[in-house]
Each structure stands twice: as structure tokens, then as C-alpha cells.
Amino acid sequence: xxxxxxxxxxxxxxxxxxxxxxxxxxxxxxxxxxxxxxxxxxxxxxxxxxxxxxxxxxxxxxxxxxxxxxxxxxxxxxxxxxxxxxxxxxxxxxxxxxxxxxxxxxxxxxxxxxxxxxxxxxxxxxxxxxxxxxxxxxxxxxxxxxxxxxxxxxxxxxxxxxxxxxxxxxxxxxxxxxxxxxxxxxxxxxxxxxxxxxxxxxxxxxxxxxxxxxxxxxxxxxxxxxxxxxxxxxxxxxxxxxxxxxxxxxxxxxxxxxxxxxxxxxxxxxxxxxxxxxxxxxxxxxxxxxxxxxxxxxxxxxxxxxxxxxxxxxxxxxxxxxxxxxxxxxxxxxxxxxxxxxxxxxxxxxxxxxxxxxxxxxxxxxxxxxxxxxxxxxxxxxxxxxxxxxxxxxxxxxxxxxxxxxxxxxxxxxxxxxxxxxxxxxxxxxxxxxxxxxxxxxxxxxxxxxxxxxxxxxxxxxxxxxxxxxxxxxxxxxxxxxxxxxxxxxxxxxxxxxxxxxxx
Amino acid sequence: xxxxxxxxxxxxxxxxxxxxxxxxxxxxxxxxxxxxxxxxxxxxxxxxxxxxxxxxxxxxxxxxxxxxxxxxxxxxxxxxxxxxxxxxxxxxxxxxxxxxxxxxxxxxxxxxxxxxxxxxxxxxxxxxxxxxxxxxxxxxxxxxxxxxxxxxxxxxxxxxxxxxxxxxxxxxxxxxxxxxxxxxxxxxxxxxxxxxxxxxxxxxxxxxxxxxxxxxxxxxxxxxxxxxxxxxxxxxxxxxxxxxxxxxxxxxxxxxxxxxxxxxxxxxxxxxxxxxxxxxxxxxxxxxxxxxxxxxxxxxxxxxxxxxxxxxxxxxxxxxxxxxxxxxxxxxxxxxxxxxxxxxxxxxxxxxxxxxxxxxxxxxxxxxxxxxxxxxxxxxxxxxxxxxxxxxxxxxxxxxxxxxxxxxxxxxxxxxxxxxxxxxxxxxxxxxxxxxxxxxxxxxxxxxxxxxxxxxxxxxxxx
Numbered sequence: 005x006x007x008x009x010x011x012x013x014x015x016x017x018x019x020x021x022x023x024x025x026x027x028x029x030x031x032x033x034x035x036x037x038x039x040x041x042x043x044x045x046x047x048x049x050x051x052x053x054x055x056x057x058x059x060x061x062x063x064x065x066x067x068x069x070x071x072x073x074x075x076x077x078x079x080x081x082x083x084x085x086x087x088x089x090x091x092x093x094x095x096x097x098x099x100x101x102x103x104x105x106x107x108x109x110x111x112x113x114x115x116x117x118x119x120x121x122x123x124x125x126x127x128x129x130x131x132x133x134x135x136x137x138x139x140x141x142x143x144x145x146x147x148x149x150x151x152x153x154x155x156x157x158x159x160x161x162x163x164x165x166x167x168x169x170x171x172x173x174x175x176x177x178x179x180x181x182x183x184x185x186x187x188x189x190x191x192x193x194x195x196x197x198x199x200x201x202x203x204x205x206x207x208x209x210x211x212x213x214x215x216x217x218x219x220x221x222x223x224x225x226x227x228x229x230x231x232x233x234x235x236x237x238x239x240x241x242x243x244x245x246x247x248x249x250x251x252x253x254x255x256x257x258x259x260x261x262x263x264x265x266x267x268x269x270x271x272x273x274x275x276x277x278x279x280x281x282x283x284x285x286x287x288x289x290x291x292x293x294x295x296x297x298x299x300x301x302x303x304x305x306x307x308x309x310x311x312x313x314x315x316x317x318x319x320x321x322x323x324x325x326x327x328x329x330x331x332x333x334x335x336x337x338x339x340x341x342x343x344x345x346x347x348x349x350x351x352x353x354x355x356x357x358x359x360x361x362x363x364x365x366x367x368x369x370x371x372x373x374x375x376x377x378x379x380x381x382x383x384x385x386x387x388x389x390x391x392x393x394x395x396x397x398x399x400x401x402x403x404x405x406x407x408x409x410x411x412x413x414x415x416x417x418x419x420x421x422x423x424x425x426x427x428x429x430x431x432x433x434x435x436x437x438x439x440x441x442x443x444x445x446x447x448x449x450x451x452x453x454x455x456x457x458x459x460x461x462x463x464x465x466x467x468x469x470x471x472x473x474x475x476x477x478x479x480x481x482x483x484x485x486x487x488x489x490x491x492x493x494x495x496x497x498x499x500x501x502x503x504x505x506x507x508x
Numbered sequence: 509x510x511x512x513x514x515x516x517x518x519x520x521x522x523x524x525x526x527x528x529x530x531x532x533x534x535x536x537x538x539x540x541x542x543x544x545x546x547x548x549x550x551x552x553x554x555x556x557x558x559x560x561x562x563x564x565x566x567x568x569x570x571x572x573x574x575x576x577x578x579x580x581x582x583x584x585x586x587x588x589x590x591x592x593x594x595x596x597x598x599x600x601x602x603x604x605x606x607x608x609x610x611x612x613x614x615x616x617x618x619x620x621x622x623x624x625x626x627x628x629x630x631x632x633x634x635x636x637x638x639x640x641x642x643x644x645x646x647x648x649x650x651x652x653x654x655x656x657x658x659x660x661x662x663x664x665x666x667x668x669x670x671x672x673x674x675x676x677x678x679x680x681x682x683x684x685x686x687x688x689x690x691x692x693x694x695x696x697x698x699x700x701x702x703x704x705x706x707x708x709x710x711x712x713x714x715x716x717x718x719x720x721x722x723x724x725x726x727x728x729x730x731x732x733x734x735x736x737x738x739x740x741x742x743x744x745x746x747x748x749x750x751x752x753x754x755x756x757x758x759x760x761x762x763x764x765x766x767x768x769x770x771x772x773x774x775x776x777x778x779x780x781x782x783x784x785x786x787x788x789x790x791x792x793x794x795x796x797x798x799x800x801x802x803x804x805x806x807x808x809x810x811x812x813x814x815x816x817x818x819x820x821x822x823x824x825x826x827x828x829x830x831x832x833x834x835x836x837x838x839x840x841x842x843x844x845x846x847x848x849x850x851x852x853x854x855x856x857x858x859x860x861x862x863x864x865x866x867x868x869x870x871x872x873x874x875x876x877x878x879x880x881x882x883x884x885x886x887x888x889x890x891x892x893x894x895x896x897x898x899x900x901x902x903x904x905x906x907x908x909x910x911x912x913x914x915x916x917x918x919x920x921x922x923x924x925x926x927x928x929x930x931x932x933x934x935x936x937x938x939x940x941x942x943x944x945x946x947x948x949x950x951x952x953x954x955x956x957x958x959x960x961x962x963x964x965x966x967x968x969x970x971x
Contacts, residue, residue: 071957072882146875173907178904184892184900
């Protein structure tokens, strides 16, 4: 399959959306683009599984063109299982995001254009096998977020947008230092390469890995809310419009986790082992700290944002543990968290649109007046706390099993501490659910029938919301009930990464 | 030499028109001048030869021809952008004559292979610019800017001459080829070199020689400011790369340290001062100090990579900076405002202009897919090979700082509510063409790798 289609198709449709003037056409083109992306991603997954049966090369569907040949920069793409899984996730969330934002009125042309640029950045990032191309797409995805939050956001949106943009640009700057290190110190006969495969075959000497691994890892780590650089997450998520929050949590934070694996760990395996303990400490802090801070939040979006910090801590924990199962768990957690938070943000957005508040204390008894939305809220909450049968359980369990496998009291205590956070998760999720969903009906201080009349005619979800919810919920259930659908794609890919590490 | 001859012919033609007739229609004439400039730019692409003249004082080759074409192009764009302002100006013909004369000086500067020729070019490229800065005849600030520029320029020239004199005293020659062999690390020679470098530093307004920049940028009319920021600096940068890598190649260890220091200071101070500027032209002044700092730091890298990255970056800088100045010019012409805050809510009434400005700022900030990303990436990549990662990190984090103030303006335009009712800005066709060309340039020259490849091949073939 031609991987460049993943970039070209959304790009053409995004530009096409700019050229039409009718609001309805703009939306239809965006929807068409979302559907086309999902179809492409599904085709890719299917073809990938077929080809993987016979082909044991690490990256399939490779394509290579010269770009800046004087600097050995190429446009080089190819996918392994992790990329395929991430592309699928992105396509799901993009389509759901476009559906959720169907009713955007202001500057809708720019809105959908920027969303698609963000998606292009994500696809390009996931398929790149050239460090320059990868970096290009990573940065391409930053400014659309800034614009989306700053223009269409709510609350202190300018502040959040700027904070997010600066922290992510700083992250990119660190990544940049990391990849220049890889460029200059991984030489074959004095020639420098950005080509990921060549760099992987000629790893850096250990002392250089020790220098450049932190740059790459912290750089990508900031994208995925590495403690103590997670501060952009709550502000950015809560100020963003619903679809942008979904993109941020669902796609953008995954860029970081994927980058940590693909660039930091895959290309600098010795550095990864050297810094493994430090990563675990930071990840554990993120997990616990995120969970405890969430307990104190009163705004639904902040609750989800801080719980994202906690959940993404599992991703980093899995990567830091460096055992095969743990890394698998990390990838699973990325997918699970992506689907789950996107759905959570979608539900919060739907509630907010009807009640005009996100404060937990100002709502109650929603189950009685909007049963569909409340049911989804409960499902996604349960997924977040790791109920078996839903995706969260599969992912977190794999991380814990993998972490426990690493011998040594240090690692096992880390596992225990991280696993303990689930209890805290249960506390904040169940408390929020109890207050918002159960109890007497209350919206914005109006209770009982008054509240119901206020909501009259809006309680049921519209078709676009329904479609988005079904899409994401299907993902959560499939992963929870039949995880092998995803794991079959991922496992061979993590094998290749683990082969780079000197212990198994 | 053809390009210089064509410029001279243009100057004389304008001079004759100026002397011969006194009832000309400004608009028609300016349009014709723009056509002539376009022809001049296009003819620059063929019929060029390489070789030396005037007893090796003047040299030209494919790379130098390309650099001159870039400058020709920048002049054309500046001329198009300042159409609205010039057509109401009493002395528009003099403006063109001076601008062309300064460009001629820049051409001689780039082509110089002798310190005297270099000085001649430097002066010819400098003095007319001071006059250009004075062209807002009714404004006191404009004459103040001109005076500041001419004073600091004269001071810089004096420093340069002092250094040049010292070099002559030490080596007995001013010829670049001979200097290349005779340059030594002796303290006296280094002393002379520092003075020469300081003289050049004034022209590119590198910290600590930057103090004139903000005032001159603010006071001078936008056309003169954009000329200063793009053509003056670009031409000096081109020749500086040659001076350092060829003439002073023997003392590369010394100048590399000096250049890194100057560059780091330029980047950091430019950034810090740009953060809180309230006047958009002052803001551009500090932004240009930072940008030149980035170019300077690339000079610390290996020769070929550094030179190609430098020329490539200057090319992109021409596109993006002129697009930004173009917006500033059209806004100023209609509203008379230069305040940063007056861009609040700019998007609402002028969406197209706001996007053009935003794209130009993205390019200056180095955000993909704009060309500025590629330019900056290659500059810093070049330097990464020869400095340690601490310096590299400092540079990379400075890019983040610069992103802040570029995005601040984007924020003002798109996210803030407008304070007062803003008028719709009318852009006449010629500036519109220029803005389109610049915007297209900032997009195309990056993603399409052809431009960089061409420059890199040229640099390889020449050096």
C-alpha cells in the first residue's frame, strides 16, 4: 500500500475545504476526509496483517525518495505494527472529532482545515522512517493546536494555547538536539544519516547515548506528559474545544509515547538501559501524583486532563521497564488511553453543551434526563478505572505484568506503587459518577422539573454525536473483549525493538 | 559584471528622466520602473560569465551571480510593496536612484576580492541607505534615524579602516588571495581582524554593535527599513562568509570562538528585547537581530554546509521578512499606525492579510511547513557538527523564545477582540502581487527541496 496516501488524501481534502464557500460543503468535505482516513487506515491494517504473515522485515510498505540529498535527508516512510496501531487510533479519533464538531459555527473553514493539518502531522509522524521527516511532522502538529485552542477554546484560552505551544516547541527543541546527536555520531564511513534504519544499525557509542538519550526522551516525554513537564496538559486540555481536546489527548500525547519508543529507545538502547531507573521514578510520580491531583478537581475537563497525566504515566512506566510485556503494555495503554480519553472528552463536551457547566458540584442526576450520554459516561469511567472487558484493563494489566517481570525489588516496588494508583482512580471516577450521574436532578442550581424543562428537546444526542460515540465505544469494547485484534499487530513490532536491547 | 552594468544603466536612465522632464505622472512612471526592475531581475539569470576584473579586485562566479539575483529580487519586491507610499511621495525618483545606487554598492561588495574594493562597496551600499532612511520628509523621527544610521555607519567604517590599515601594515597587501596566505595568528593581526569584524558587525547589527538598529528601523520609512533588514544585511552576510572561510581561514580557531560568542549574544539579546516591543517596526528590528544571530552561528560550522545553509536562509529570510514588512507597510499606509496592539482582532476584517502575516511570522519563527523551518533547521544542523551540545541546546531553546513573540502577534490577530472598529485594508494590485509572491516563496522554497539543492551544488562547484 502506498503510505503517502495517508498524507496526500487529507491534504487534498483539507485544501478543497478551503476553496469552497458554503458552510455545509466545508463540513461535508471534512467528513469525507475523516471517512477516507478511516478507510485508508483499515485497509492499511488489513494489508499489513496479510503481508506480515510472510514478510519478516521490520518495516513494511517502505517508500524512499530523496529530499535534500546534499544532507542525506530523504522522504522515507514505512510502518511496523506500532505505527499501524497508532494510525488506526488516529483515524478513529479524527473521524469522531470531526463528527463531534459538526456544529461549529465560527470560522468553520479554518477549524476543519487546522484539524486536518494536525491529523496530517500525526500520520506523517507515525509513518516516517527518516528522522528529519519525523521531526518535520512532529512540529507540523504543534501550531494547529495553538490556533485551535486559542481561537475556538474557552476559559483562559490564550494563556493555555501559548503555554502549550511553548512547552511543545521546547520539547521539539530538545528532540532536535537529540536527532542532531544521532545524525552526527552515528556514522557509516564518515557519512551522516537521518535514515532511521541506518542509524539503528550503527548505534551511537555508549557515552554519546548517555548524552543524547535524555534529550530525545525528555523531548518526546513532554508530549506525553512526563513529570515534571506535564503542566501544559491540564490547561491545554481544559481550554480546548471538545474536538481539540480529543485530538490532544488521543493523538498528540501519543506522538510522544511513540517517539520515545521509536527514536529514544529503538535508536539508543544502551542509553535507555542506563536511564531506565530514572524514567521509572518519573513515571511512578506521574502516575500517583496525577491520580491524587485528579481527586481534588471539580471541573470535569480537569478531572480527565489530570487523569490523562496519570494514565500516560503507565505508558512511560511500560517503556521505562524495558521488558517485552511492559513495552507491549505501554503501546496498548497508548491506544486504550487514546480511545478512552477521546470518548471522555466527547461526553464531557456533550454534557457541557446541554448544561453549560462542567463543574461537578453544579450537576446531578443526569441519568434521569439524558440516559444515553450518562450511560456512555459511566462506561468510559469504568474503562478508566480498569474494569475487565474494557480496554483499560487489558492495557494496564499488561503493563503491570510486564513490570513485575523485571527482577529486582526496585522494579517490583515501582509496580506496586503504580498499581496502587488504580484505587485512587476508582475513588475519583466513582465520586464524579455518583455526583454527576446519580442523585437528584440538578443543573446549574435549578433542580427537578425546572432543570428538565431547561433541557427540553436537547437531552438526546444528535446523529453526529451518536456516531462519534459509537465509533469510539466500539474501539474500547473491541480492545477489551478481543485484545488479540490489536496485540497481533503490535507484538512482532515490539520484538524488533527488544532485539536491540542487550537483555530480554 | 553584467548585473552591475545593468544597474548603472538603470540609474542613469532614471537620472535622465529626472533631469529631462518635470511633469511626470508618478503612478505610470513607477509602474514602468517596476517593469524595468523585473526585466533587470530576469536578465540576471543568463549571459553571466565568471572571472576577475580590475587586477583581481573584482570577481564573479555562478554563486555570486545567484546572490546578486536574490538581491535584485528583493529590490523588486520592496519596490512593489512600497508602491502606495511612493506614488504620493514628491521625490520618488530619487528614492529609486538611491536604492539602486545602494544595491550597486552591495553588488560590488559581494564581488570584492580586495579590501579596498570591499570598503568601496561597503560605503556605496551604506550612505544612500542613510538618505533613504530620511525619506519621511515631514517626520522628525525619520531624520533622527538617518542621522543615527550615518553616524554609526561612519563609526563602523572608521573601525573597519583602522583594522584594514593594520592589516596592510602587517602583511603589505590588501588582496584577498594574498591575505589568505599571509593571515597569521599573531596578536597584532588578530587585533586588526577584530576591528575589521567589528566594522562588519555594525552592518549586520550583531550584538554588541546593534544599538542603532531599533531606532533606525522605527524612524525610517518601511521601504527603507525593509531594504536595511534584507538587502544590506544579506549582502554583508554573503561576503562575510567568504571573508571568514577564505581570507581568514588560517585563524579559523580564533574567529570561530568570537563568532559563536557574538551569535549567541545576538540571538539571546535580540529575543529578550523583542519580547515586549510595542512598536511593530522595533519588534522587527530585534527579530532581525536574532535572525542574523542564527545566521552568524552557522558560520561556526564546516565551510560547505555552513555557506549553503547561510545563503538558503537569507533567501527564505528575504521572502518571509518582506512579506511581514509588506503587511506592515500596507497597514501603515492606510491607518498610519505602527503599534503592535493595533493588530488586535486584525483577522476579523482582513482575513487574507492576517493569514499572510501569520504565515510570514511562522516562517520567521521556523514552524513547518513554512520554509523558515528548513532554513533554521539547516543552519543549526550545520553548526551542530562543530560545537558542543550545550551551545546547541542554548540555540534550540532560543528558537522557542522567539516562537513566543511571533505567536504573540498571531494571537493578537486571531484571538483577541478588536478594541476599536477597524477598517478593511485595501491593497492595491502591485503590493498584492508582491505579497502573493513572498507567501508562495515561503511555502515552496522549503518543501520543494530544489532551491537548497541548487544552492548546495553551486557552493560545492565554486569552493
